[in-house]
Amino acid sequence: MIKLGTVTPPLLSGATLASAASVAQAVFWESVDQYWYVCQPDDTAQDMDRLTVSRLTADGALVDKMVVGRAGHGANLGVERDATGVWLWLDGMPSGGWATALARVPYVPNGTADASDPSVVRTPRTGVYRVSATVDPTRRQLIFRWQSNDAASPQATGGIDRYDLAAAAAGRFTPLQTLAYGASGKTLQGYTSLGDHVYHLYGDQGQDNVTATCTDWASGSLLQSQHITAFPGLPYREPEGICVYENSPGDPAATLAFGIAARTDAGVRHLNMARFPHPGTDPWVPVPYNTALYKPNSDNYVPQYRLAGDQVFLHFSLSKADGTAWGQGETLFQLPLRARPDRTQRLLGVVSGAAVTGDTMAVRFEVTPDGKVSVWDERTLAGWIGGDVSFWVC
Numbered sequence: 001m002i003k004l005g006t007v008t009p010p011l012l013s014g015a016t017l018a019s020a021a022s023v024a025q026a027v028f029w030e031s032v033d034q035y036w037y038v039c040q041p042d043d044t045a046q047d048m049d050r051l052t053v054s055r056l057t058a059d060g061a062l063v064d065k066m067v068v069g070r071a072g073h074g075a076n077l078g079v080e081r082d083a084t085g086v087w088l089w090l091d092g093m094p095s096g097g098w099a100t101a102l103a104r105v106p107y108v109p110n111g112t113a114d115a116s117d118p119s120v121v122r123t124p125r126t127g128v129y130r131v132s133a134t135v136d137p138t139r140r141q142l143i144f145r146w147q148s149n150d151a152a153s154p155q156a157t158g159g160i161d162r163y164d165l166a167a168a169a170a171g172r173f174t175p176l177q178t179l180a181y182g183a184s185g186k187t188l189q190g191y192t193s194l195g196d197h198v199y200h201l202y203g204d205q206g207q208d209n210v211t212a213t214c215t216d217w218a219s220g221s222l223l224q225s226q227h228i229t230a231f232p233g234l235p236y237r238e239p240e241g242i243c244v245y246e247n248s249p250g251d252p253a254a255t256l257a258f259g260i261a262a263r264t265d266a267g268v269r270h271l272n273m274a275r276f277p278h279p280g281t282d283p284w285v286p287v288p289y290n291t292a293l294y295k296p297n298s299d300n301y302v303p304q305y306r307l308a309g310d311q312v313f314l315h316f317s318l319s320k321a322d323g324t325a326w327g328q329g330e331t332l333f334q335l336p337l338r339a340r341p342d343r344t345q346r347l348l349g350v351v352s353g354a355a356v357t358g359d360t361m362a363v364r365f366e367v368t369p370d371g372k373v374s375v376w377d378e379r380t381l382a383g384w385i386g387g388d389v390s391f392w393v394c
Helices: 165-169
Strands: 012-016 026-030 035-041 050-057 062-069 078-082 085-095 098-106 112-114 129-136 141-147 158-164 177-181 188-194 197-202 211-216 222-227 238-245 255-263 269-275 294-296 304-308 311-320 330-334 345-351 362-367 372-376 385-393
Touching: 026 078, 026 129, 026 255, 035 269, 050 085, 062 085, 078 129, 078 165, 085 129, 098 112, 129 188, 141 165, 141 188, 158 165, 158 188, 188 255, 197 238, 311 330, 362 385
Parallel strands: 026 238, 062 112, 188 238
Antiparallel strands: 012 269, 026 035, 035 050, 050 062, 078 085, 085 098, 098 129, 129 141, 141 158, 158 177, 188 197, 197 211, 211 222, 238 255, 255 269, 294 311, 304 311, 311 385, 330 372, 345 362, 345 385, 362 372
16 A cells, blocks of 8 residues: 655656646556656537647656547546557547546557547446546556546546456456445546555645545545645646556556646646655565675675665675675676666765774765666775665665
8 A cells, every 4th residue: 555645756847748728637657668648638619529648758758649539528547558559548438528438549649549439439337427447557457437426526426446457458347346436525636546455636726635545445445545735836736647656567666646737827738746655665675686796694684675665775795706806886786676766876885894904894885876786995895895774765
């Protein structure tokens, strides 16, 4: 379960979207290509009958866009990758500006699609209202939200289903689980699922009521409700979109990212993104190293790390297997993506007292953004070297 507390520094600040017609409604992070997908309802004569999907780099630069016609409000968004490419799950078959079915369309850079074309329409349930969907990439599941009444979200009642994603893509819908919900009294601004929990984002434009919640899939119990203060003071500040945020596919420390939309008086639409801290790791996680070159002091000193929120702790003590001296800038091992710093970190470690008689026992290490841990010392040290209380913020 993700702890809905203090958020990290921004992932995006003031990213400009493809359409100036409306703010973002939904977001999705695709971890293979490291792109943001952002859905906006476009300002056509039919208003909610066309969506613009912007694709942004990890740091918010606009790559391209796609226009999807005969769609709904763009209330949520899912992105699926398979062997043939990237697919969008979004609104289809609009009625009164809201979707009554889903559409699964291939993402075509700077292309178009028809969300009501029978070949792309998917109908998990009939006789429901204001439907939308997203994807849990960690479990390859489609998450489908539906209303049993045609009402605004504060008064909405209905349910959330989860389906096997491959089966749903083929048009087969057998719910793995359904979670009922009642009227929340709050304005829904997005939802997602990560593992055993469903997360919702609520709030209104210009009001200090942005809230994220966590609900248990199995019991339906509300486990957390957290007021979000990220990005204060933005003009027309409005929460819009929440999604799973992985460093890479299969990341066991996946967390959640959420959007806060804003616009200027000139009408330019901006998106701001932040994330909640990564879940911790307990116990320590071993790091692979070259056992032919290096040997630890004991099993307790094999290279290992742990996460506590966004702090990364490193613990190791190694000797050269052949007894030779350490080389200046020699790389000892490489950390996995989720434990790497965003910039080079300098760490202080220790060296065997026998190797530096009459000199300091301190030795310097560096950890680079690609996760390589290297020793830097001009003394051609022999014996063991190690780091025991080193940490940084990922």
